[in-house]
């Protein structure tokens with residue numbers, strides 16, 4: 066049984082793409098596979114699984130030696146289980162920059178594309194292999210992942226291929242893209258009952274930028290005011306995480322999906338200096354508005370990498 070999983074802090078793509086690829090291998094390629102998750106899924110992914118009546122994947126507790134593994138939606142060892150050296154990585158499907166650090170004992174099938182979503186790559190594989198007759202719920206998971214990763218085609222990461230895939234898949238799934246995306250984003254924007262740290266870590270990655278350990282968290286939401294209202298507690302949470310994880314810096318971006326802008330929360334003077342230089346903004350009252358900034362991959366990380374030292 067092949068184990069398929071995405072990255073830690075799984076988002077909709079990292080949750081749904083492994084499920085669909087496991088279904089595909091099991092049903093079309095005569096290869097038994099099972100999708101797993103590396104942590105709690107977010108509310109958007111929860112909404113999507115419920116809508117298409119798919120059970121939440123089991124949590125991957127521990128990889129056993131000689132497990133056969135497929136990784137989707139990351140190639141960064143920091144976002145993966147620690148004991149990958151002991152397993153057999155047979156395939157990697159991703160759309161992020163090469164992070165380096167993964168090594169294997171056997172050759173690996175790698176499909177990496179500079180497009181917005183792993184689900185688009187998976188749909189491309191199915192099409193190239195002549196297997197486009199897929200169930201409505203599998204198409205539903207793929208189109209949801211694309212809408213999530215592209216923020217309904219507004220993120221600068223979006224390509225024509227992502228759009229075309231989403232439209233083809235929406236047809237098969239029998240969903241209206243505008244309505245479905247709105248429902249997904251509303252589910253993701255509901256912070257009720259979430260602790261500050263849950264919010265800070267729900268979509269969060271650690272980067273090594275010029276030798277500094279930097280955690281960059283994003284909250285994509287249609288209601289930024291809900292997060293900003295918790296600013297005091299969120300800043301306290303940032304301070305705690307920096308100490309607990311020996312981070313040099315941490316930044317939290319509240320991305321307003323509907324208005325394509327972000328509010329960055331700034332906890333200390335050193336982070337203030339970095340943010341003002343990186344984004345040419347003015348930090349006041351521990352926050353700054355960043356018009357047009359929505360993508361961690363294309364807009365946030367490159368600017369931070371330029372300035373952090």
Ligand SMILES: [Mn+2]
Nearest residue numbers: 078138182183
């Ligand atoms: Mn993705």
